Amino acid sequence: MRKRQIHLDFHTPSLPFQLGKEFDKKAFQQTLLNAHVDSITLTGRCHHGHIYYDTKLPARHPQMQGDFLMDQIDAVHEVGIKAPVYLTVGWDSFSADSHREWLQRSIDGSLYGFDSNLELSPGWKMLCFNSDYLEYLKAQIIDTILHVGPKLDGLFFDILWQNPCYCPNCIQKMTKEGFDPENKDEVLLFAEKTQELTKKEIYEVVREYNKECTVFFNEGNVTPKIKKNMDNYSHIEIESLPSGYWGYQHFPITVRYAKTLNNPYLGMTAKFHQSWADFGSLKNEVALEYETMLCLAHGAGCSIGDQLKPQGVLEQETYDRIGKVYGLIEKYEHLIEEIESMADIAIMHPECSLKQSEYTTALAGAVNSLNESHLQFDIIDDQAELNKYRLLILVDDFVMDEQLNNKLEKFVNQGGKIFSTYQSALLLDNNFPSWWPCRNQGKNQYNPSYFINDTLNTIKQNEIIMHSSSLKVVNNNGKTLAYEGHPFYQRNYAHYYSHYQAPLNKKTTNPVLVENESVIYSTFPLFSLYKEIGNIAYKQIVIESINRLLGNESVFCTSLPSTADFIVNHQPGHKRLILTVLHYIPERRSLKVETIEEKIPLFNQEIEVNLNALYQQLNLEERAKLSVFDETSNQEVSSKIVDGKLRFTIEKIDGFNIISINYE
Missing domain, CATH: 2.60.40 (Immunoglobulin-like)
Known part of the structure; x- marks a missing residue:
């Protein structure tokens, strides 16, 4: 997979002039070569629903003369640059305007969309894959493949997600297939099934006409749910613009899972100061350098997003900046060829919990705690082989089924270690496994309460306030490392103490950190606490526990x-x-x-x-x-x-x- 890519958006409405009127093949080629670009994803069909190649389909861009897409593909192929083709899926203004019956609807009948769900708001509206829109879409995909022919390097399908939809088509299909439209959980499951089947259908269409081009579906994130369609992906692209709503937290979480999927992967940022189509802005060079070097450090290729203006000219300032960072990537990219992670710690992704959380504060807190401590770790799903790891972490709220319980028990019996917090490792009956170092006695009545540290020598603090709920547990052949402390009373209207919680009143015999030979468990949600409050003591409890489990033998x-x-x-x-x-x-x-x-x-x-x-x-x-x-x-x-x-x-x-x- 090429490692210095450009993702060139071209979402262009109707224009008062000819589209691409200033496009110059030689200038286009030289700009990309000077920027060390080796692949550029070009737009075949955009969110406005317009098509950018010469076609008889009605969605052909009205101001395009000739064949703008093929002009670009031929130009970059001539200088050795690959050119996958971008096709939008879920957003299509051309279709949304002409077929209102194809739109996704929320339970109150309002629209799903970008920016706003109001009829008169600007922005995209979501198309429903259980409507006739899917056949319309597949016809355009076939048209694209046949038109580009053997020059087709790949297909990037964007906005492939289905919201819980209550349009007439979905309600009829749900009822026919045994889903209850009045049950929100079942409607969500039906939407997920629709999304899964849509990817399979599109992939089958692609492979019927092209056996070798790359295929990627962008559904907004990369989590264990992707495994259901993993055979439909040639590679993974992690869209993660830190200056947009993703933030700098998203990529480090997502890439640590993506690298375990045995598919080539890349990270996608953008040149914009904020997010997509922030015209007139340019990301700080140092920020762009960090974002691309972080991709490289994790073994990922790089993709930098841009949007071509309707005149068809790449902005020189943008590609001067990209060239500086891609020059560095080109110099060092050989160092990530055929690499393997050196992680000896794994975090189980919370989406694998019976509570199924795609993103949690706890996961972010765990990644921060370990990354800031320079430990080597992956994020895995419940299908992963555990024997390559010395330690497994379950974060805060990971409820297990019996199958995973058996897998973890086998792991510890073979010498593996587990660090777990709060409600993680509880089974469906709300009890811990028999091999756990403690037994659950239910929720603690105090929130907050105190962590009384008697044994963790690296933490120079005896009394640590824990601003959260917790569980009450009793030992089950375990050793207590820390005990709970109670405040004078719970703060309420009848009695309160100064500005915040009441100070420590007494140390109890209730364990809050307990261990056996294989497990250390904390009754508090340490990872969520660290992400929310940032108290270094919470991270220190985590790291001290990890070091105890690993025998202070980190590599x-x-x-x-x-x-x-x-x-x-x-x-x-x-x-x-x-x-x-x-x-x-x-x-x-x-x-x-x-x-x-x-x-x-x-x-x-x-x-x-x-x-x-x-x-x-x-x-x-x-x-x-x-x-x-x-x-x-x-x-x-x-x-x-x-x-x-x-x-x-x-x-x-x-x-x-x-x-x-x-x-x-």
Whole structure:
């Protein structure tokens, strides 16, 4: 898969002039070449419903002369650049305006749409895949494939999701298939089934006419639900514009799951300061550098979004900026060829819980806690093989079925460890498994209450306020590491103490952190708490628990600040580890947008590698010869082995630094 891609939107309404009137093939080619671009996704059909190639279909853009799509494809193919074709699916103004009966409807009859669901609001309206629109769409897909012919590199299908829809078609089909339209859960299941089947139908249409082009469906996120259609994807593209509503939290979560799916994957940001079609804006260069280098660090290709203006000319300032960051990607992209994650910790995705949460505050808090502590971890689903991991984390509210319970019990019986918080690992009967270190006694009456720390030596605080509900548990052949403390009373109108919660009144015998040989469990939702409040003590409880479970035998230890990303991959074909350090600090200086303006350099950062743990993870002989090389400065790095630890210093990290540890 190409690693320096452009996603070139072209959502263009009717115009007062000829579409693409200033397009110049040579200028188009040279701009992309100068920007180190190796693939560009070009628009065949846009959200306005217009088609951009020469067709007899009525949705052909009214101001297009000739064949604008093929002019672009031929231009980039001539200089060795690939050109997948973009086709919108869920948004189509041309169809929405002429076929109101094809629109998705919410339970009150209002429309689903972008920006607003009002009839007179600007923006897109969602088309329903249970209407005749799907046949209209498939006819256009076939037309596109036949028109582009052997020049078709791939197809990018956008906006492929079905909301819980109450249009007449959906109600009729739900009733026929045994779903209850008055049950919101069943309507949601029906919508998910519709989305799944639509992808399969479209994929079958594509493969009937083209056996080899790449195929990707953009449904807004990449979560375990994608597994139902994984055979319909050639690769994964993670749309994640940090300055848009995604934020800088989204990509680190999503990519850590995507990399476990055994498909090529890339991260997609954009050149805009805010989000798509923010014309007249340009993302800060340092922010764009971080976003693309973070993709590379996680083994992902890069895609930068842009929108071509109707005249058909690429903006020079945009591609000068893209060229600077893609020059870096081109220099280092060989370091992510055929890599494997060095994660020895896995977080189970909460969507696999019986409560099925696609995104939770707890998941974000877990990713932040581990990433800031420079631990190597993946996010996995309940179908993943667990034996490659030393530790599994269940975050805050992960309710299990019996099948997963059996899988986890087998994991711990084979030496695996589990760290779990709050309601995670509860079964359907609201009890913990028999092999758990405690038994559930129901919800705690106090919220908030106190975590009394007697045994966690790295936390220099005995009394820690926990601003959340919690469970009350009793030991089940476990060891209590911390006890609950009660405030003088619950704060209410009748009695309150100063500005906030009442101070500690007494330490109880109620366990709040308990362990056995394989499990450490906290009664508090530590991950949600850390994401919501950011109290470092919550993160310290997590990390101290992880270290106890791993016997303080983490493979990597660093002096890096918590603001740094530290990602390690293995290139077995080259017999080396690739360590990427990034130090860019996103800030929300405005009310709406997160961004980065400056790099913050770091100096003399120490890295320590536990060789015993490393050799075990890689199945290497203990006599392996090791050398350290700075890929950024292209020079050897002095290192030494002390007490079974490989130690070296990175002298300077100017935004990023890439180190390889080579073994023979």
